Amino acid sequence: MIALLAGAALTFSGGLAALLAGRRARLAGALGAASASLGGALILVPALEVLRGGAPLTLTAQLGAPWGAVSVGLDPLSAWFAVPLAVLGAVGALYGASYLPAHAPASRTGVAWFSYNTLLAGMLGVLVARDATLFLVTWELMSLAGWGLVSFEHRRPEVRRAGLVYLAAAHLGTALLLSFFLVLRHHTGESALLTPLAVGSALPSVLLALAIGGFGAKAGLIPLHVWLPEAHAAAPSHGSALMSGVMVKIGVYGLLRAALLVGGGPPWFGPVLVALGLTGALVGIRMSITQRELKRALALSTVENVGLIVMGIGLGAWAAARGATEIAALAYGGALLHVWGHGLMKGLLFLGAGSVMHGAHTGDMEHLGGLMRRMPWTGALLALGAVAIAGLPPLSGFAAEWLLYLSLAGGGAEFTGLTAVSWLVVLGALALVGGLASLAFVRLIGIAILGSPRSDRAATAVESPRGMLVPMGALAAAVVGLGAAPGLAVGLQGGVLTQLAGPAASPPDLSGVSLLAAALWGGLAVGGLLLWALLRRGGVRSGETWGCGYASPSPTMQYTGRSLGQILAQGVLVKTMTRPEPTPLHPAPARLDDLLVPGLLGAVYVPTLAWVAARFLALRRRQAGNVHLYLAYMGVGLVLALAWATLSAGGAP
Amino acid sequence: MNLVLHLLLLTLLPPLMGGVIGRVRALVAGRRGPPLLQPYYELVKLAQKSAVISPTTSWVFLAGPVVGLTTALVAGLMLPLGAASAPLSFTGDLVAFAYLLGLGRFFTSAAALDTGSAFEGMGAAREATYSALIEPALLLGMMALVLSTGSTSLAALLGGGAPSPLSVAGAPLLLVGVSLFLVLLAENSRVPFDDPATHLELTMVHEVMVLDHSGPLLGLIQYGAWVKLTLFAAILVRLLLPLGWGPAWADWALLPVGVVVVAAGIGAIESSMARTRLLLVPRMLVSACLLSAFGLLLLAR
């Protein structure tokens, strides 16, 4: 436990030192990166140790007045989430060391590192906190550090807007969490996170509802996901990698912890989580297809994947509630494996996107293209990440979805009546999400990386330095490794599964997936050799791409990101193309904004807040600034109070 | 021995499908049509030709055909073709089957986009969107089989030992069968969804993606396409025909015949109707999904 806390302390102090290093950017970078990676290592060792079956670590300290007894612990569930935190934190730090100098003014590098390291330390704090006050403090510290990262490049107005939306969502989440812990403390008299409750009356439902709201706001569950796309697009790439890869998972961790605390929870908990998760997945991937900016598309894919994870947890809870432990183990196993898998893949993709923006100085897909030839390593790594996150076989994304499919199939077969039907419908929807995901990432890779460059910035793109490619390579290796041998990771889930689905649960067997991966890699090697042989024999000639004999083909003739997603956007699911109606009399400037995807934020939240603000403004006119009115208010207040005092007290002597 | 027979069937049978379809189309149109072994000749010819590669492309352009073929073959390994069970089978490999084809499709689309031509982009967009919409139909159809036989491994579902699904559940599986046939047509870009014989780039879906592939690359792609067609036909055959009652050689013989019959059916359909309007295709795909979903609901009740 001490090593863990030492890791967190080292990371935080490194960040602080980087902040104090002020103008000396290189020193700040070195300090921050070294402390983050070292801290990561210090966290990884005990986490793996606990996962491998070691006894859960606990530590209780008696602090001063406002804190009272503070207890800290690392059980398999926390350890499971600590591993991606450590890995991605360290890798992101190394990447940031060479990414930041080009993207951050020397004076503010310290701020970036302070935010990054505090985010790391805060997240670890949340994972190990075992009582309400420490949990809330580390949780808010994490949110504020996240805000530090999101509004790092605050010179751009959209970054500031993203920062404000992020803060509002974070504050709403914290308010809900505050009431969660207050209700908990009020009913059980103490606020330890470990002791499961006796199944009281309405208490579990209230607690879980607050938990879904509070943790969902941070995890990006469907109604509260509006801040996620803008925030992750605004943060520096290694920051958004950490936020997408790990911070949203901390929200999922909180949800699991609440479910554990309440002991499985009421019957509605599973289905609601499945519904929320699935809608989140569908909406997330649907929006991602029509996005134009690279990092926003990736952020929306995070919304989709978190949706899948929460759906997995919902399925697990649902099955556990009905006693089907084996199916619950499958579902929880799939969700937990996806936490690791998605952390690695999304981290790789965001670092790749950062490398693209480093090389081509823009994240807008419509200005990219042709990068595979100019930035071969980044292109290849991004392609690998895309294949993985679309859930396709040989890589790490497939195993988790495979487990989810198995649990759904098992549930469909075992349960009867409405439950079976709903599980099967969910299976169909999961298949649709899988298809849309591969469409989204074919679009991402095909438009941004392949083809010919659509702007001179893309044409003159240059490969990123080794300092950025090596961490991405490490993540890519992890993705391939997890894809080839998911059994290793799932083997470690023993402790967590027993916590979640009861002692009978055992980690599912994934030997088949490894078999498939081996067969596939072998087949690809043979196929490659065959093609190489054929091409060598037949010879290769270079010729212009077939353009129907058009005289002067230009890169702009290529398919664009929007057109690739147009079929979905237009007809099948949601109509988002808007045609401007030119005014009859004097022609007003008409504008075709074919990517007008208002999303929940633009369509719902902002108008309601604006309406409330307008009502407040109308109210304010009452205090019109002249002193007579103020005195009149005082008089009214006085008379009311006096009347109430004399009347309410009745005839008391 | 079974493994050798399985591999032989898997590698040699597919081009025949192409020949049969071509021949049936010709006969219906009153022509003699090309010889049955025409596709084999084409493959050999393409293997010797030299490939023309556009300067805008990268290694993804070359990887497209290879991944397409490999995924089809590996998926083939998972399907029980004859009496024996599939060489590569594990619980839940029906999901792997679907996602393997997804991987193949991912790379062919990426290869199409790599060339940087407007037509190939169009083809890639249509292909990816249509496959995304048809994916639920395939998986729900498979689920119907899972419900009727109880195991999630293809070998058990369609294998020799298992009683023929039709006899077990009858009517609902007919619905699923029709839906799987539609999936077959959509996945392999046959007529109602796409017209392989057209030369108008704007109207194609699958063919336009392979516009720029030439020589061995084109060969690999066509061979992969036929293997995929054979796989889907094999699923359909195992679904409809009861197996496992006769001697082993009968099962081994029954499959090629069944597959050829399915190819003839496809040829008949291709010559009897034209390609539907592009805007209507999503509607047909969704209806295929609903068909298999209803079939499943009837079973799950």
Added chain:
Amino acid sequence: MPHLATVVLLPLALALVALATPSNRLRPLLVPAAGVGHATLTGLLLWGAPQAAEGAWLGLDPLGRLVLGQVSLLFLISALYAPGYLALRPDRDNRPCVSMCLVFVAMMSLAILSRHIGLMWIGVEASTLSTASLIYFNRNARSIEATWKYLLIGSVGVSLALLGSFFLAYAGLSAGLETTLFYQDLLDLAPQLSRPWLRVALVLLFLGYGTKMGLAPMHAWKPDAYGEAPGVVGALLAGGLTSTAFLAVLRFAQLGLAAHEEALVRPLFLASGLLSMGVAAVFMVGQADFKRLLAYSSVEHMGLLVIGVGLGGGGTFAALYHMLTNAFTKGALFLSAANLHRAYGSKQVSDVRGALVRAPASGAIFLLGFFAITGAPPFGPFMSELALLSAALSGGRVLLTGAVLLLLFVVFLGMGRAVLSMALGPAPEATARDVQADSFATVAPAALLLLLSLALGLWLPAPVLDALRDATAQVEGRP
């Protein structure tokens, strides 16, 4: 062990000295001198823990000790700010400002120490009059208007308090007891006081001293006064005067509780607290002037304090703890807001852009102060608000907790939009008008106050904790 009165007489003496000293440059130095003197005297008094002698005019009970300590510490740190600030305004003759500031502190100390209600009234009234000239420091049309409104509403409030004191005395008289205005005697006689007189007296006193606290509906002077007064005066008002008025309100709450009048005291406090928070929330959304924004934030936190007392038990402890944390955080905010006002030459939120770039130190303090005051954890206000909310919920008041959380969220949105738009973004190029950049003298006190708020959040030292516990016990009437 110095006599209690020295705490009052020292600042008065220095005020006279200030009136006498001719040079405009030397006079501001008297303020920090008074600060140090006042702080040392207070330290000695608090250390020695003298018992309030029977019938004595001045005395230190646990409540008084807590408030005196807080006001003295705040004055010490704000006093360090004064010379730096006055040096920036050589054009203005600071004789009235310095002397009145010292009189103000003296009168506050008098009000805190007095054991006689009439004497306390005089202390509060005199502090009102002395701050009037402080608010008028900028000598422009807006500050004269602010002063007038402050004076008028303040005087009406205080005279209501006087009427309330007389009603209290008469309550004793009409119940046949010997009339007295000594606080200790009233406390002992509390149960026998005649009910109707006592109840009306409590209402009048609560509204009277509530006006000085700035509770709704008597809050209208606060935005004008804090908006127009210079930063250091704003800090002193928001941290000092409000705490003194809160002390008076607490004394009469204690009296009410001793007379078993919970049914009157608690609902009155809760209603007024919620109303204050509601009014503050309404006026903070879309507020154009950031000093008025801070004033409304002060109204909101006064509401929180009064809600705490209205809850009783843990709520009173949380309210007192919140009084400490809020005073220091509010002080830091006002001082840094003054720096920003000078750096940009305007108080409009729309004019201030990129404060982190143009005035990094004050901008950072202002931003961190915003996070602190809206309850971000490492800082003090989070801890006290957490204690307050858990007290509310343990009292079973779910609706109240929900309302408070909702209002806190609305306030966060309103204030967040303004502060973030000021702190972030590129800074416009500095025109000639706003030439006064940050200097050490103007930034250090604000940073010190913020650190104090952070310290209170992280760790409550034993003496402070005991002071809080004794004060709560005293108010709640437990021995």
Added chain:
Amino acid sequence: MPPIVDPLLVTALLLNFLLLGSSRLRSLIRWIAWQGVVLGVLLAVAHGDHPGPRTLALAAVAVAMKAGLVPWLLYRTTRQDALRREVEPLLSFVSTLLLGGVGTGIALAFGSTLPMLPEHTTVLLVPAALATVFTGFLLMTTRRKAITQVIGYLTLENGVFLFGLTLSEAMPAMVEIALLLDLVAAIFVMGITVNHIYRTFSSADTTALSALRD
């Protein structure tokens, strides 16, 4: 309470109505001075027939302040604003008078609910005090000029002081003098502020003072 107190209280009530009704500033100051005198006499007479030297001195100081110093100060300030000597009311005179009447009625009703000491029961002291307070409040909220608001505040103070008479034993002399000094200080500061208002706005019309608003 000797019987002489009642007529004095009635005159105080009368003065209230005169204050509400007067439309010229100078008459307003004259009535407020008379109210000061009535208050001083009441202070002297309130406790028994032979007032001690201390109360007499206190009464003298009170009269000097309320009837002498303050009206002279107010008179000096009004001289600056030579043009507008009238009292511009926000609410018409008639309605303020009516409100005054209603206020006094409420004060009477409210006074009766409070249990009085035997020797105070006959005297309508509490109602008179409350009525004066209400009149002061009314003057402040319905009059436009700053001077009238100061006078309103003064009437409010007189009302509070009137009520203070009942407690003359409870309040040691020193505190009473201090209270008196404080009131004068308040008037003094208000007077200075009114002068400054004149200098900046060249008129004491407080409705002009409405720049500070949200």
